[in-house]
Amino acid sequence: MSAPPEPSSVRRLLGLAGPPFAVAMGVIGIWYFVSEVALSDGQSFLLPPPHAVFQSGVLDGQHLTELLEGLRATLIVTLVGLTISIILGMSVAILMYQFGWFESTFFPYAIVIQATPIIAIVPLIGVWMGFSFNARVLVVIIISIFPIITNTLFGLKSIDRNFINLFELHSVKGPTRLTKLSLPAALPSIFTGFRISAGLAVVGAIVGEFFFKGGEEKGLGRLISRYQLQLQTEQLIAAIVIASMLGVALFLIVGFASDRLTRSWHTSRRETG
Amino acid sequence: MSTALSFNDVGVIFPDGTEAIRGVTFDVATGEFVTVVGPSGCGKSTLLKVASNLVAHTSGQVEVDRASLGYTFQDATLLPWRTVQRNVELLLEFHGVSKTERAAIAQEHIELVGLTGFENHYPKRLSGGMKMRVSLARSLAMKPQVFMFDEPFGALDEITRERLNSELLDLFSTEGFAGLFITHSIQEAVFMSTRILVMSARPGKIVAEFKVPFEYPRRDELRYEPDFARLAGEVSEALRASSGEAGH
Numbered sequence: 001m002s003a004p005p006e007p008s009s010v011r012r013l014l015g016l017a018g019p020p021f022a023v024a025m026g027v028i029g030i031w032y033f034v035s036e037v038a039l040s041d042g043q044s045f046l047l048p049p050p051h052a053v054f055q056s057g058v059l060d061g062q063h064l065t066e067l068l069e070g071l072r073a074t075l076i077v078t079l080v081g082l083t084i085s086i087i088l089g090m091s092v093a094i095l096m097y098q099f100g101w102f103e104s105t106f107f108p109y110a111i112v113i114q115a116t117p118i119i120a121i122v123p124l125i126g127v128w129m130g131f132s133f134n135a136r137v138l139v140v141i142i143i144s145i146f147p148i149i150t151n152t153l154f155g156l157k158s159i160d161r162n163f164i165n166l167f168e169l170h171s172v173k174g175p176t177r178l179t180k181l182s183l184p185a186a187l188p189s190i191f192t193g194f195r196i197s198a199g200l201a202v203v204g205a206i207v208g209e210f211f212f213k214g215g216e217e218k219g220l221g222r223l224i225s226r227y228q229l230q231l232q233t234e235q236l237i238a239a240i241v242i243a244s245m246l247g248v249a250l251f252l253i254v255g256f257a258s259d260r261l262t263r264s265w266h267t268s269r270r271e272t273g
Numbered sequence: 274m275s276t277a278l279s280f281n282d283v284g285v286i287f288p289d290g291t292e293a294i295r296g297v298t299f300d301v302a303t304g305e306f307v308t309v310v311g312p313s314g315c316g317k318s319t320l321l322k323v324a325s326n327l328v329a330h331t332s333g334q335v336e337v338d339r340a341s342l343g344y345t346f347q348d349a350t351l352l353p354w355r356t357v358q359r360n361v362e363l364l365l366e367f368h369g370v371s372k373t374e375r376a377a378i379a380q381e382h383i384e385l386v387g388l389t390g391f392e393n394h395y396p397k398r399l400s401g402g403m404k405m406r407v408s409l410a411r412s413l414a415m416k417p418q419v420f421m422f423d424e425p426f427g428a429l430d431e432i433t434r435e436r437l438n439s440e441l442l443d444l445f446s447t448e449g450f451a452g453l454f455i456t457h458s459i460q461e462a463v464f465m466s467t468r469i470l471v472m473s474a475r476p477g478k479i480v481a482e483f484k485v486p487f488e489y490p491r492r493d494e495l496r497y498e499p500d501f502a503r504l505a506g507e508v509s510e511a512l513r514a515s516s517g518e519a520g521h
């Protein structure tokens with residue numbers, strides 16, 4: 001027996017969701033205009049109208065199964081890669097925070113990894129590791145680890161000196177200080193890193209699949225590549241929409257988790273009400 | 274009366290060559306509440322950091338039982354992700370006090386500083402004065418023999434500051450710690466202390482000392498009595514002289 005939502009919260013939701021929704025309507029309107037009015041009949045394969053995309057990309061059972069299987073494969077690669085990125089990235093950041101030499105030795109390489117275009121590394125990974133699941137996961141890690149390292153490190157380095165004094169006063173160091181002070185204090189920054197990396201991880205998974213076509217797995221990236229070659233524009237657009245929805249969904253889930261964990265105490269959040 | 278804290282000819286030169294304090298000698302006995310006033314940047318905070326070993330002194334001797342030292346900073350330094358209760362438990366937790374014992378001790382000290390009912394609030398929902406009370410409770414929970422305060426009420430409005438002055442003096446009487454207090458406010462120094470030390474500009478030395486004769490408990494009206502004003506005037510003059518001729 002849940003209480004009905006208060007009118008004010010309904011209004012707030014409308015206020016929040018209203019403007020983006022209006023933008024979506026506008027985009028769909030322009031889309032219709034372009035595909036039905038602006039393009040001649042001979043060109044309409046370039047941008048099929050929204051209902052055609054929905055019809056053959058989603059309602060058509062065979063394509064839907066294909067897309068859902070692709071989504072599942074991409075999701076698994078994304079989540080495995082992101083999880084490893086988070087564990088590895090946070091560990092690296094903690095080591096960099098604890099040991100100055102570790103930071104000065106390895107931070108330049110973190111920048112190198114970040115600065116090298118992923119597209120340039122992917123073929124080499126393919127040569128080394130074949131088209132395996134592991135190769136795709138590696139692409140995801142490479143693209144998503146840097147924001148986790150930098151944001152975690154930034155959070156750890158921004159801890160108020162007074163807090164550190166308080167802990168030093170009582171000779172609290174090492175793992176106890178990490179769990180009782182450093183990590184909770186850095187949590188908002190850490191989550192910022194997660195949020196950026198979640199989106200990047202999806203990009204990495206799809207880029208990997210796009211290039212590693214020989215493997216067994218049928219990810220969204222591979223479908224996108226095939227639809228492109230076969231000029232199946234309806235399915236191509238449907239696949240793009242699903243890929244972007246996956247990115248948005250991960251972003252929202254991480255945001256929600258961050259909110260649940262820090263809402264009660266974190267001050268720099270927007271206050272509602 | 275035994276000595277709770279003693280500085281003998283203590284000097285601090287920081288690694289970058291800054292000489293913060295020089296030849297500082299003073300004692301705080303049990304039952305005393307000693308306040309240090311001095312110009313900004315003269316090394317007052319450094320005194321407390323040396324006493325607590327956050328900063329190493331480079332000359333002289335410091336004697337204090339560090340295990341029974343309480344220390345509140347200018348800022349309340351409450352961990353924002355811990356509730357009032359869990360913040361008050363923090364130091365007990367550091368020293369391995371069991372969970373149930375911790376809860377009981379914290380409860381008792383939350384009551385002592387008048388925050389019963391706020392146990393489950395997070396610091397962001399507390400006023401500046403309430404945060405400072407939590408900070409006091411956190412230190413008091415360790416039953417300090419010597420309690421050091423670094424401008425604890427500097428950021429508060431005057432009404433709140435005066436109320437907390439009185440409450441802190443009540444705690445001083447009941448809890449039996451020796452106090453070492455730092456402030457920029459001469460009014461606060463005279464109202465709180467048994468003794469006032471005036472420091473010179475950096476490198477800080479102790480250049481004047483005043484005994485404060487008023488009996489405890491001290492009423493708020495004390496602030497408006499002629500003896501109080503006279504002593505405050507003398508301290509103020511010594512402070513101005515210590516800040517150097519530049520001020521004249």
Ligand SMILES: Nc1ncnc2c1ncn2[C@@H]1O[C@H](COP(=O)(O)OP(=O)(O)OP(=O)(O)O)[C@@H](O)[C@H]1O
Binds near residue numbers: 288314
């Ligand atoms: N770690 C440090 N290294 C170098 N110089 C320092 C360090 N800490 C403090 N100082 C300097 O030592 C002097 C004394 O500092 P301290 O914080 O003790 O002053 P204070 O009297 O507490 O000042 P305030 O009234 O502003 O709080 C200042 O000039 C300060 O800049």
Ligand SMILES: [Mg+2]
Binds near residue numbers: 318423
């Ligand atoms: Mg200071």
